[in-house]
Amino acid sequence: MKQTLPTGKSESGSSQPQISSENMKRRSFFGKAGLGSAALAVTGMGSAAMAQSHDDHQHEEASGPLASATVSFGQWQTSPPFDRSPNINNRARNQHQLIPYEVTIRAGGSVNFIIAGFHQILVYGDGTRLEDINTALTIVPSVGLPEPLLINDPVNRVYRGLDPSVFRPASGVGYVIQDRVEAVHFHDPGLYLVVCGVLLHFNEGMAGYVRVLPCHCQH
Secondary structure, eight states: OOOOOOEETTSSSSSOOOHHHHHHHHHHHHHHHHHHHHHHHHHHHHHHHHHHHHHTTTTOOOOTTTSSSEEEEEEOOOOOOOOOTTTTGGHHHHHHHHSSSSEEEEETTEEEEESSSOOOEEETTTTTOOOOOOOTTTOOOSSSOOOSEOOOTTTEEEOOOOOOGGSSSTTTSOOOOEEEEEEEOOOSSSSEEESSBBBBHHHOEEEEEEEEEOOOOOO
């Protein structure tokens, strides 16, 4: 015996099939199931992307005496006495050196560069020598006066630190705090050249090295 759906009247007066509450529940269930499957698929793709991102961060453990080193990147002088209070940044009283000149860490470790004064960190890859840096490639600072020039040689450069001009007002009058710390991670073994990107300081010999030894880590 053929079963027919009950009909009802629409507002216009025409007959339309009426859907039972049971059918409504079924449609709602399968609709939600489909949405849930799509959400799971998207979530799965997101999780895979996040996992890949974490892998790219190179989260190997680093410990022991060669896990990190500290380099003073410029220093404020004390002879004759120098009073910086409340916030004095006299370039003539800044020592343009990297101390120590060379540090050693193991691959996967880091170097904490303690920057004092108007300086920019440039790190060049294994085997780069001072004479390899093309000082004819320069850019003007981002903020304030068009000097001093900053070195912009990208060949074999693995890290460029903050533009020090962003720490001074555009008017050139007055200063904000220039001193800061930049922690740099070294994943691969080699002898890295580190220089000050301020051209005047580079020409004075403001440079040093980071020697990175093989890790010999057990994974």
